[in-house]
Amino acid sequence: MFNAILISLIHGIILGGAYGAIALGLSMIFGVTRIINFAHGTMLMMAMFGYYGLHTLFGMSPYLGMIIVVPIMYGFGYLVQNFLLRPLILRERTSVVEPVSILIITVALGIGLQNLFMMFFGADYRRMDTFVSKENWIIGDGVLVLSVARLIAFIGSLVLTFLLYLLINKTELGLRIRSVSQNRNAAGLCGVDVYKTYNISFGIGVAVVSIAAAFLSQFFFVSPIIGTVYGTKSFLVVVLGGLGSIPGALLGGLIFGIVESVGAQFITSSSASMLTFLLFIIVLMVRPKGLLGKV
Amino acid sequence: MQHFIQTKLKGNWVIVIMGLFFILYPIFADRYTQHIFVMIIFFALAAQAWNLMCGYVGELSLGHGIFLGIGGYTSSLLLIGTGLNPWIGMIIGAVLAMAIGIAIGYPSFKLRGPYFTLTSIAFAEILRIWVENNETLFGIDIKGAQGITLPQLGDGLLYFEFYSKLSYYYIALIFLAGTMLVTYFIRINRFGFYLTAIKSDPDAAQSLGINLTKYKLLAMAISSFIIAFAGTFYAQYFRYIGPTRIFGHDFSVEIALIGLVGGQGTILGPWFGAMILVPVSEYLSEQFGGSLPGLHLFIYGVIMTVVVFKSPEGVSKYIHAFSRWIEKKIGMLFGGLGTNHVRGGKAS
């Protein structure tokens, strides 16, 4: 019994890493622009379709496909922030009411894009068979069976979190981003182009989630509906870890993965999802900032 | 009541005529058209209840399907399991929905930020997954993703089951009228003022002695209670209720969209929104549902975007303005016949 829990713990940690990677972009975007991107899951889905397309048409592995997909998604995020969100932010600066518009726009974006893909690709689940996706790493003759794809995703998440952390804290761009997130007006007065920084941050956030998509696509199916599923999970992870905190997103993801995985040993896995929601509510009540949150 | 008639109807004859149309036309329509009308009123009802929460208070719920589902499932399960009359089951479902609404509202309303919206999305999604994957819940057979099919018990008011779509239609109409009345009375009294104040400026509202959380929860309670009624209606009308549709993200967003397009914080807004969007969506699903699944939702996304950019207050004010414009034209035509626009209040 204990063995089973330990094994599920390991699986949970590995899965949690992936969750963390997915949530990273969302947390970062919120940290800088104070916008919750409700289309986050949809953008994950779009990137996954990108990798799927590249793999199916050219046999390109998603790891390689990142070279193409990530910059495109970065550009997409940049444009979304610039043309959809910025006008609304500007508009709301003058009026007292209506921060709701920004929420609604990202929801509309998510719904619109998700169903655009639905229209052309249908709801079918698609799987990618890459050279990695079926491989397993077997430890101690069958005691622990780790999917290589998931393992790579886990390691990739750690690296990604670390790199993002470096970017934000050790580079000049990161300095600009941090200054804008802490005090938009003061940063502007210091010569930082606030809205361009917003654009860049949004772009980075989307780029990060498309990297996560590359990992995810190796072991999860591709379909327009996964946007909602993973989007929702990301929200929970991000609140748990702390909105705006990059290490928080990873930590939140790990906890999430562990609760889901270990929980599934005792109750059905869908009930384990209920557990994560309960955890989310408890966090909201007890420490709404989240574990590592700053705001 | 007299005051109500005066203020609601005075100077808005176009809307009165629209109302009469809605009351009378379905009698002469074919079954398919009647179905469309039922769906319009159903969505108007759902959006009206949603509006109480979001249009007035300003907390955007994107998971109101939760309460539809709780209402519908409760009355249906009670009907199947214990034979309880669905009308009574409806009340029980509404009470349950109200309790859950308060439970998820409480932690999120205390906080500033999009937490409530997140919670509503998350809870709907998790409820959906939970119900889809479990055949029984606490020992009750809920049939998981299959959904529940209601037995045919009879035809008549007692059973909340009719052969004629028209009967369903008028019940929905009564529900909608009742909800509009409730909204109206809230709006003109203290509670409504407080809700609008909370949405406008929470800090100022607090400084005037308004307990934000308390009033948000109250609005939530009423909103979830009413929409649960719609849930039972849904189950009784379709004779079926399933988790994928009712707890699904799409459904909740449709309801929100209708409320937004119609006009947040208005009484007639949800009705206008439903009048415009529901026929569009039904038509698109009909024509393209097979070849282009999700087309109507894509269109919804586009419409939502347009509304946010062009007219965040919704179409309600345009319809009112259009209505007044028509009256002026008619008035000019007939030499000032009976359209007296003496109304104090908002600048036109």
Next chain:
Amino acid sequence: MSNILEIKNVTKMYGGLRAVSNFSTEIVENSITGLIGPNGAGKTTLFNMISCTHKATTGHIFYNGKDITQIRCHEVARIGIARTFQVTKPFGDMDIIENIMVGAFLKSFDRKQTREKAMKIFELVGFSSRHDQIAHNLTTVDRKKLEVARALATNPDVLMLDEVMAGCNPQEKVELCHVIKDIRMTGVTVIIIEHDIKTIMSLCEKVIVLHRGEKLVEGTPEEVANDERAIQAYLGEA
């Protein structure tokens, strides 16, 4: 005359920044007290702490003998303390009367009665716009007056006015002074933050000068006007 408000050793820290430092004073019932000082001195922060928008980091505030330092924000109005905001916060989509009604609904529940009461306050305060003008279209001066009217509608015992004269021409200032005196006649205690020294001096029985979060001087208008430190920090030569 008893002290309606007692502020004891109150400090407010925002992170490392000390916005208000060890401030103490007593406010006599039914008096008009002025709070002056350069921008950033901590005047609004003091108001925020009394109205519990932001809680004091250390220290206590007593209202009629009761410790209110930690009470919940919305209870402040209920116990009789009302305030206006320096940056006006009208309920934009409602008209003037409806705005005032929101305040009045604290004490009365009946719609008609509340509307009457709001109309009375509307007349008392005196606006340049019509009573049914939508709030987000109001002039700055009318917005400030709306703040006062709305706060007044809650039937407060203590009314805290935060720079309500800003933007008024001399005539309007005189009118507002009259209004404030009228309000005091009804038994209300008034605390007023202002930059207009003349107004403060003519209106208040007691003046407190705040500088960098600390109480510099406290006394009658004459005492303060002649105080070296006050002159140096804020007043300049008369």
